[in-house]
């Protein structure tokens with residue numbers, strides 16, 4: 466970080482450009498190609514069918530960002546990044562693709578939202594649902610293993626993942642415990658993609674999907690979800706206003722057996738909500754329909770829902786988990 470307020474202002478003023486370089490490097494295949502092997506600029510452009518002059522500028526910017534290194538005429542992806550661009554379930558291209566969409570959305574709507582508190586209604590196309598689900602899978606592939614490890618799953622037989630998308634977290638929970646069965650609840654167009662997503666995971670037979678709506682009492686008419694040892698709300702409460710988040714925590718706690726645990730994983734933020742930049746920005750990403758909630762607020766909601774022994778686990782500088790036990 467450059468010294469001085471004016472220098473900081475200048476670096477943030479150009480933050481949009483760094484972000485676009487990242488997403489374009491992902492969308493054109495530059496990251497994935499360099500993850501396979503180092504290449505010269507000519508080889509890279511020819512392999513990807515992209516403009517050599519523009520490729521050189523993007524790759525030079527990636528070097529300046531510390532993501533690519535020059536070795537003579539060849540360019541190599543930084544070693545730490547190579548495993549994240551292998552085209553497997555952990556591949557980060559989908560997450561970057563999603564942030565490319567976010568960039569467009571921010572450009573089009575943030576100023577209007579700040580002026581009026583409203584924004585145009587957003588309806589995701591079927592392709593948009595798949596792109597969002599793919600981005601969530603990319604994020605889960607990165608974060609779910611540490612969440613699964615942090616939860617002591619030895620005694621868990623039945624787990625409910627509320628808003629669990631296409632089952633990425635459920636896969637990691639099941640991999641931690643061979644006796645664990647997971648139910649994933651999400652909206653109908655999302656759960657429709659679930660079985661195919663978990664089919665090759667080796668644990669798909671222990672994961673079932675329920676189409677529901679967590680804004681409805683008990684997740685929707687005719688849905689019976691109760692007696693779980695573990696319920697997960699992962700990246701869910703930030704999508705809600707305070708009343709909605711509290712109601713959701715109450716509903717999740719209601720799905721537990723006595724002694725069961727509720728785990729809430731989300732972006733972390735300081736109590737005054739003004740120190741963790743990425744979480745402050747994420748709160749803006751939620752516009753008027755969600756927020757990044759501080760610890761005392763989350764603890765208060767959990768306690769009010771009848772949960773005790775609430776413990777916090779930190780995952781890096783901007784994610785955390787609160788787990789609490791339903792009082793028997």
Ligand SMILES: C[S@@+](CC[C@H](N)C(=O)[O-])C[C@H]1O[C@@H](n2cnc3c(N)ncnc32)[C@H](O)[C@@H]1O
Pocket residue numbers: 601602604605627628629630631633634650651652655677678679680698699700701
């Ligand atoms: C930010 S994603 C998190 C997905 C997953 N838990 C994870 O961490 O990767 C939010 C999820 O909530 C689901 N969702 C949103 N509104 C819902 C609702 N009313 N009922 C059920 N699921 C909902 C979305 O479809 C999406 O899969």
